[in-house]
Amino acid sequence: MRNYNLIFKSLSVFFLFSILANAQNKSATISVKNNLDFLRKEIVVVSGKQLSDLIKGNKANDLRIKKEGTQQYVVLQWIDFDQDGVAYELLFQAEVPAKAKANYQVVFDGNIPLAESRIATYSRFVPERTDDYAWENDKVAFRTYGPDAQKRVEEKRQEGTLTSGIDLWLKRTDKPIINKWYAENAKKSGYYHIDHGEGYDPYQVGPSRGTGGTGIWEDNKLLVSKNFVSYKTIAVGPLRTVFELQYAAYSPYEVKETKRISLDLGSNFSKFEISIDVQKALPNYTTGITLHENKGEVKINKKEGWFRHAEKIDGVLLGEGIVLNPKLVNDAFSNVSKEKDRSDLLVVMQPKENKLTYYAGFAWQKSGQISNESDWDALLQKKAKMLANPLRVTIKGDK
Structure with a gap:
């Protein structure tokens, strides 16, 4: 797979406006809550104030995310919509059981290799x-x-x-x-x-x-x-x-x-x-x-x-x-x-x-992916429920 380290090299000026010397987070926890009665594996987006609060005085290209309680680091992606070298969204894939919450730990350590994926978009x-x-x-x-x-x-x-x-x-x-x-x-x-x-x-x-x-x-x-x-x-x-x-x-x-x-x-x-x-x-x-x-x-x-x-x-x-x-x-x-x-x-x-x-x-x-029409109807019903009930993302920083 392509090495996505190149993406991070273009972000040297990322969030310079939010460098707060006295409020730097060494780590943080991202909680993802699923209110529906089935397992959900979806792309989570962290953007806007949530993202600026998460980064604070740290370097964006040092950011890593792992599933809480494991050493399993997840694949990350930054989105730069106007391609000006400043990323506006951070993406990762969360897996959340039915009617439950999954926690992901954020650490800032550029020595940890970036997770890569065998499959992609x-x-x-x-x-x-x-x-x-x-x-x-x-x-x-x-x-x-x-x-x-x-x-x-x-x-x-x-x-x-x-x-x-x-x-x-x-x-x-x-x-x-x-x-x-x-x-x-x-x-x-x-x-x-x-x-x-x-x-x-x-x-x-x-x-x-x-x-x-x-x-x-x-x-x-x-x-x-x-x-x-x-x-x-x-x-x-x-x-x-x-x-x-x-x-x-x-x-x-x-x-x-x-x-x-x-x-x-x-x-x-x-x-x-x-x-x-x-x-x-x-x-x-x-x-x-x-x-x-x-x-x-x-x-x-x-x-x-x-x-x-x-x-x-x-x-x-x-x-x-x-x-x-x-x-x-x-x-x-x-x-x-x-x-x-x-x-x-x-x-x-x-x-x-x-x-x-x-x-x-x-x-x-x-x-x-499907065996019959009922399987397809079930996928459509799930998609409709997911749109009506998005995953709830909260972030807590640890100084």
Whole structure:
């Protein structure tokens, strides 16, 4: 795995503003509380005042975290959103039993080797396949399409794709596959459409929403953007990958979208944080899941805020889903069309202050993550409960 020591070397000026000579913590305890009735293994974020209080007069690149009562140090990741050399978030993965609390000890000792992980998250722009943007973790992989792919369609050239839908890559390994599959596909076109033992891409997006694409529902029609026009990679792992996609104005409302998309280690769901710039008020904002040939099964749970499609591709079950705060949902329904790739399960939402957050993802039976539709429903229900009941993080410093 990549040596993440390089990340810390760029943080030499990190939190200089909070150096307090008389208030330096030698150690601290981070308590993570789980109020739900099942084990949770999630990425914990320490940011803002909590992070500045935790660091105080110590050096950020000396920080280490271990599970209390053990010598088991956990993998860390710093996130620098504006890439100015100052990190704004500290991430680590916590494992908390049902209805319980887990404690993690923070120490400042640069002589302790940084913990590394065999698995990771990853994302990148892919110019060698026109201009895809692809992202993955140990469970799932996704991609979407840029301006060159759009231009190729408009000019009727090969290798074109015109859609703002989200494509799924069905992987059955926890190892990274993006770079390998693209490299092999460059040698032999169509490589990743065949399962060579790690999974493959049989998923058809077309003009549909794929899983998590967006639009505006008006007059019984879905208005959608074209491909993204620019991108920004913010972080690539090991615990979280983060990037942004910009979309050109579309529809009579002249909607411009910025999508900040992130994917955590161990999660089946990408997080979509949408910022919208419009010339006049939108009637709604909509996300969806392709219904392909309308042979799958749809479930709509407005009360809990989860929506799913279950279908078989090449005889194997694929579950796709969207999860969000149920208070944001105006409506949800299957929009069935006779046109190819125009049928979608649509979730119609009302953004607040032109911002909106939802989660979209999937599980593939061949990966071993689910065995049937009920397993997928259970994962969606758990995700909805986790969003409604976030882990509670408290920090106590010891001087």
